[in-house]
Amino acid sequence: MVSRVIPVDLFDLVIFGGTGDLARRKILPGLFRRFCAGQMPDQARVIGAARSEMDSDGYREMVREAIGEFGGGHTFEPAQLEAFLGQLEYVAIDALGEQGWKELQALMAGTERVEAYYFSVAPSLFGEIAERLQKWGMADDQARIVVEKPFGRDLETARALNKTLATYFNEDQIYRIDHYLGKETVQNLMAVRFGNMLFEPLWNSQYVDHIQITVAETVGVGGRGEYYDKSGAMRDMVQNHLMQLLCLIAMEPPARFSPDAVRDEKLKVIRALEPVLPYHVVRGQYQAEPCNEAKNPGFRTAVGNPRSRTESFIALRTEISNWRWAGTPFYLRTGKRMQARSSEITVVFKDTPHSIFAEDAGRHRNVLSIRLQPNEGITLGVTIKEPGPGGMRLIDVPLDMSYAEAINPDDVEHVDAYERLIMDVIRGNQTLFMRGDEVEAAWAWTDPIIKGWEARNDVPKPYDHGSTGPTDSTELLRREGREWRQVTQ
Structure with a gap:
């Protein structure tokens, strides 16, 4: 092919x-x-x-x-x-x-x-x-x-930047590039959501217990120390990359697949986000790798600031106040020097309203996992009977659609995110680019969170090199009877 x-x-x-x-x-x-x-x-x-x-x-x-x-x-x-x-x-x-x-x-x-x-x-x-x-x-x-990016560092600077660019160019001439939106699997979110009748009737608070979005990195700040110490994970990742993933997974079906129709729906999601409460935010800072500090120093050493209070990890809980998602928690986390490199969206569905099986059958839920990197693909966990005699014992098995296995690599042209987005610029297609009002709305939601921890003189929690982040991030879900999906390579 x-x-x-x-x-x-x-x-x-x-x-x-x-x-x-x-x-x-x-x-x-x-x-x-x-x-x-x-x-x-x-x-x-x-x-x-x-x-x-x-x-x-x-x-x-x-x-x-x-x-x-x-x-x-x-x-x-x-x-x-x-x-x-x-x-x-x-x-x-x-x-x-x-x-x-x-x-x-x-x-x-x-x-x-x-x-x-x-x-x-x-x-x-x-x-x-x-x-x-x-x-x-x-x-x-x-x-x-x-x-x-960065498209400003807060709402005030974002507005100033938009105003400056608007002095010389119309909005339809400005392409704010976020390479995450050029990834094949990120775009596939829209195909999964709006191209399959199987999912759309269940895509709401009646059937979804919660949604997790994780972007974990094994690398540290590297040569970006000076920049990262001024930005942190919230500005560098949550305000743009994770926000875009949240919009794509939560937005209403657009009337058509066109730039403004898609971006209008994304903007509605951002404007419907609830403010994040102080106890729903966990910030962390990675420590040096034990016995190997010279090769893998801690965050403060890497950025050259022994008193840095900038986060290299953040986890938070938010909700979307609209009819589709009211009451459904969305958990976002991202961090550096974590256990494995992984970008994944996990949709955890609710329990069946009534179980006909014995208590020892256990608790089983359908989980839809959309892996963005590495090993791009989609997995739907379903419950079946464990094979063999001895009664009705239930187990969860994955229906796995790994791109590498489901689609012959020789049949597919693998295109890097930047390649796709640059060609979209030439074609004049702004669907995968952020609009000015979208950027400002994202900062309007993000700014109070940052100002809140600055006012509290919040100090990031330390976490070990190669871990899953601070223990407080585990408690963020555990106190509500949930747990993070395991970060795996």
């Missing part, structure tokens, strides 16, 4: 920060894979723009090395790489000054094609770059800009 390739229009993509880590690791290798898939027109151009002094030939060599290092084992013909590199240009540019803007304007002038500008730079430069694009006549109606 040959994957169906949807063509895109002829385009120019300018990558501000074109020599940076994100461009080298994700954006440029992803574009090359799209080129090899026949999805990048022959006359399309990718223009790197950064402060580094080099010419286009030097940039092509840098990209050649990046593809070799971060290409992910993608097989290709040497001629394909040379052809792709031939479509690259480079402009040495100063985002805060005038250097390079005349040269970039000359490159972009007189072309009848999609013009996309990827802001792979610090958020503090978004406004400066947007202003200069307008000044040099490149912020026309055909232009599209892509901005990376």
Whole structure:
């Protein structure tokens, strides 16, 4: 089976920060894979723009090395790489000054094609770059800009950022990229929910006991220590990634699969979120690995702040005040240096209203598990009779749909999240991108939680390297007669 390739229009993509880590690791290798898939027109151009002094030939060599290092084992013909590199240009540019803007304007002038500008730079430069694009006549109606998170660090800064971008671009020209929404399994949430009559009648508080969303990482803060000490897990993960997963799992069916219809329903979920009570939040900070502190230091050492009160782990309980979900708890948790790398959404259904079996049959519930990474797939736990003689003994067994097993890998084109989202920018499809009012609503819910623990001088609970987080997070569910689903690789 040959994957169906949807063509895109002829385009120019300018990558501000074109020599940076994100461009080298994700954006440029992803574009090359799209080129090899026949999805990048022959006359399309990718223009790197950064402060580094080099010419286009030097940039092509840098990209050649990046593809070799971060290409992910993608097989290709040497001629394909040379052809792709031939479509690259480079402009040495100063985002805060005038250097390079005349040269970039000359490159972009007189072309009848999609013009996309990827802001792979610090958020503090978004406004400066947007202003200069307008000044040099490149912020026309055909232009599209892509901005990376963080979209502010609170409601006030998010509003200011949205206002700044809106000065130069219309909302339908702004693509706020959250790579989580580009993952195959995340998008499959909508297919599972709205493409199967089996689930939708049960997708409400009458049948669902609770929902868990877990994003666990085994890595620490790495080279992001300075940034992470100022943001923490709440700002870095919950306000965006986990919030988006919550919206997709909880939203009402949109009238159609179109950008505004989908985003309207997501916004309703955020606005219906109940405030989080202080005793429904657990923050944690990972400790050094015993006997191996030099290799795996604790959080405070990693961020270079011995008095840091920033969380590397957070777990919280919230509810959605609408007819579908009233009274159903949603538990969210994310953390670094945890036992296993896992992103999973677990829908735990209620007990049957009456059990006809003896007490020793035990308590059994249907559990729908949607694994986002690793080993993407969906598992539905069902109760059956344990095989063999000796009476009616019940056991739970999984109906497992692992993508790797259910679908022949040779039949599927595996596309990285950035690849998919960049192509959506070129197509003008904003379905998987966050809208400005959606970002602000998320911060409006998040801000009081952060201000609450700051007012209480809250200190994160320590947890061991390679654990499942602070013990208090276990109690968050246990006091309500529930437990976290085990984090497994």
